[in-house]
Amino acid sequence: MDNMKWKRSILLFLVVFACLPLTAQDRAKVIAHRGYWQSYGSAQNSIWALIRADEIRVYGAEFDVHITADNVAVVYHDADVKGVAIQHSPYALIKDSVLSNGEKIPTLREYLEAAKRTHIKLIFELKPHATPERNREAARIAVESVKEKKLLPQTEFITFNLDAGKELIRLAPETDVYYLNGDLSPAELKASGFAGLDYHYTVMQQHPHWFGEAKTLGLGINIFTVNDTTLMREMIEAGADFITTDFPNRALKLISTLNP
Numbered sequence: 001m002d003n004m005k006w007k008r009s010i011l012l013f014l015v016v017f018a019c020l021p022l023t024a025q026d027r028a029k030v031i032a033h034r035g036y037w038q039s040y041g042s043a044q045n046s047i048w049a050l051i052r053a054d055e056i057r058v059y060g061a062e063f064d065v066h067i068t069a070d071n072v073a074v075v076y077h078d079a080d081v082k083g084v085a086i087q088h089s090p091y092a093l094i095k096d097s098v099l100s101n102g103e104k105i106p107t108l109r110e111y112l113e114a115a116k117r118t119h120i121k122l123i124f125e126l127k128p129h130a131t132p133e134r135n136r137e138a139a140r141i142a143v144e145s146v147k148e149k150k151l152l153p154q155t156e157f158i159t160f161n162l163d164a165g166k167e168l169i170r171l172a173p174e175t176d177v178y179y180l181n182g183d184l185s186p187a188e189l190k191a192s193g194f195a196g197l198d199y200h201y202t203v204m205q206q207h208p209h210w211f212g213e214a215k216t217l218g219l220g221i222n223i224f225t226v227n228d229t230t231l232m233r234e235m236i237e238a239g240a241d242f243i244t245t246d247f248p249n250r251a252l253k254l255i256s257t258l259n260p
Helices: 002-019 045-054 108-113 132-148 163-170 186-192 201-206 207-214 229-238 248-258
Strands: 029-030 059-068 073-075 121-125 155-159 178-179 196-200 220-224 240-243
Touching: 002 240, 029 248, 045 059, 045 108, 045 248, 059 132, 073 108, 073 132, 108 132, 108 248, 121 132, 132 155, 132 163, 132 207, 155 163, 186 196, 196 207, 201 220, 201 229, 207 220, 229 240, 229 248, 240 248
Parallel strands: 029 059, 029 240, 059 121, 121 155, 155 178, 178 196, 196 220, 220 240
Antiparallel strands: 059 073
């Protein structure tokens, strides 16, 4: 009899726990867009921005990767460096270029080596390349680079390019891959094997029903680039799992007020 009462008590606890509302922190985590570059001595996509993001304990640091003409992966957002097109030039033409904080533009190898000293997720954005073949080749280089540093469990991939995304899924099926372009419904993403959507907030404002559809399908929801706290709150309350922002400290503070 006592055993039966104990089982009923446990069952009641589980039912009550499952019915409790999710806190803001349960529902939304913060991703530092191009690292925490809005901090002293930092720069977008710098190794220091990665380290600073780790120090403030966000969920992840997003960074951008291009592949040069001679297959060197570099961490940089824009398509060119001082007029030199990254994807159509050999690495030698940009290897001595520096970021605004004086750091040399990091190769992916250098960035990942520094990442081994961190504990946050590496939100690896593979930039679109010129052709479907080149996008698939870029995906192969990306996955091989992360595997070489034994960082695949710490990495999530995001991309605007569908060919690259599908190749990332094929090459790293155990790793989450999110799609950025905003033109596919949650059902289409699920059918293609994506772990979730990573869409601009305006896309989700135009398709608010996608929040519910994504949840029903078990897909993650990441929203970029959300810098205004009112908009952050709107996306969190709509059901965002992740907020990507240039102001991760601002997002962390907001979430702390929603989840005291």
